[in-house]
Amino acid sequence: MKIYADENMPYVQQFFADLGTVQLVDGRQLTAAQVADADVLLVRSVTQVNAKLLSQNNCLKFVGTATIGVDHIDQAYLTSREISFSSAPGCNAQSVVEYVLSSLFLLAEQQQKPLQQWTVGVIGVGQIGSRLVKTLQALEVKVLQSDPLRAANEPDFPHLDVADLLTQVDAVSFHVPLVKSGDYPTLKLINQQNLQQLPAHVAIINASRGEVTCNQALLNEAKNGIKRPLVLDVWDNEPNVLLELVPYTRIATAHIAGHSIEGKARGTEMLYQALCKTLKMEPKHQLHDFCPVPVMEKLQISANFRLSDVQNVCRMLYDVRRDDALFRFHLQGHGFDWLRKHYPPRREFSSLQVQLDNPAVAIPEFLNNLGFRF
Ligand SMILES: NC(=O)c1ccc[n+]([C@@H]2O[C@H](COP(=O)([O-])OP(=O)(O)OC[C@H]3O[C@@H](n4cnc5c(N)ncnc54)[C@H](O)[C@@H]3O)[C@@H](O)[C@H]2O)c1
Numbered sequence: 001m002k003i004y005a006d007e008n009m010p011y012v013q014q015f016f017a018d019l020g021t022v023q024l025v026d027g028r029q030l031t032a033a034q035v036a037d038a039d040v041l042l043v044r045s046v047t048q049v050n051a052k053l054l055s056q057n058n059c060l061k062f063v064g065t066a067t068i069g070v071d072h073i074d075q076a077y078l079t080s081r082e083i084s085f086s087s088a089p090g091c092n093a094q095s096v097v098e099y100v101l102s103s104l105f106l107l108a109e110q111q112q113k114p115l116q117q118w119t120v121g122v123i124g125v126g127q128i129g130s131r132l133v134k135t136l137q138a139l140e141v142k143v144l145q146s147d148p149l150r151a152a153n154e155p156d157f158p159h160l161d162v163a164d165l166l167t168q169v170d171a172v173s174f175h176v177p178l179v180k181s182g183d184y185p186t187l188k189l190i191n192q193q194n195l196q197q198l199p200a201h202v203a204i205i206n207a208s209r210g211e212v213t214c215n216q217a218l219l220n221e222a223k224n225g226i227k228r229p230l231v232l233d234v235w236d237n238e239p240n241v242l243l244e245l246v247p248y249t250r251i252a253t254a255h256i257a258g259h260s261i262e263g264k265a266r267g268t269e270m271l272y273q274a275l276c277k278t279l280k281m282e283p284k285h286q287l288h289d290f291c292p293v294p295v296m297e298k299l300q301i302s303a304n305f306r307l308s309d310v311q312n313v314c315r316m317l318y319d320v321r322r323d324d325a326l327f328r329f330h331l332q333g334h335g336f337d338w339l340r341k342h343y344p345p346r347r348e349f350s351s352l353q354v355q356l357d358n359p360a361v362a363i364p365e366f367l368n369n370l371g372f373r374f
């Protein structure tokens, strides 16, 4: 069996080698000729899987994307050819939450207003959004939520329309899929028109898809002197970032919010499990077999540990300023895809076990729901 896999898929050889011959490919440049004899195709978000890519292939049985987003996959086309498809829902959700949290800590510090006095809007309350809501609520941050699809199915869901929510928040964070048509499109959810209604102090965080927040509209208002705090992990038209916008951002990164070691590796593992299921085989490998031992494994805290100390612990694991600095330094040199390919290791909160010096004392409530191990 010929398995073609994106070269940026960690542990793909280890997981898949005993199922077939694994050939690593540059996902951004992949051509129809290259995948003509693929039985299995494993991609990331940079490969458009559609009729054009598969035009020379008559043997493909399985397509997997090691991502949460599926906007790069023509699923209707795969169904029409009876090709099995699997994505990796939730694989990097915790990683994105840690990215957003680190960004919020930084904005709060820059504005000298503790996060506990902020109201944060979460738009799209699925795998990532709901974890983010839980995390922020654990930190005693007021959260408002917008998700019309959940509202339609869950009578108790505290949904606010986007327009309503935007009038009440200090920051808004987007966690929607890219949807271009239908009842609830997300394309340009932030646009020239609604930006004009949005007070300048309201921060915009986008770690969903670039096209959700119109980059040209953000640039226009910045050029008009609006100093809105912007945190952008994703961009219109990646990898060709609107360079003029970068100096106006507080945090700018190369679509790496989900790139923790665990987040990426879980994606590979989920595709391995899905392919095994399709082939009716018992999985032999698991993530635990390959994930390296974390550099920092245990942290002992004392009974004096306070809510205001959480930020320091989170920053030990991940500080978004590292990735922002790399982005500004390398964007016009090595470029966007190089930054993603050479992403330095980053571990999730779950890699750290937090212990109290006195085992008789309970772990503080605010530390629960953040994702650390206890
Ligand atoms: N930057 C990154 O590295 C990164 C990593 C992972 C995911 N993502 C992006 O984040 C998106 C969300 O991920 P997820 O795992 O939470 O997905 P999910 O499917 O679990 O949740 C998405 C939520 O958005 C809601 N939604 C859909 N249309 C909406 C609208 N118009 N307004 C408000 N809510 C709407 C859905 O009802 C759903 O609850 C993915 O589709 C992907 O594009 C980016």
Ligand SMILES: O=C(O)[C@H](O)[C@H](O)COP(=O)(O)O
Pocket: 008, 044, 045, 046, 066, 067, 068, 069, 070, 092, 255, 258, 259
């Ligand atoms: O949708 C996702 O899961 C993320 O956007 C994903 O992490 C994107 O990164 P890529 O697959 O391009 O590495």
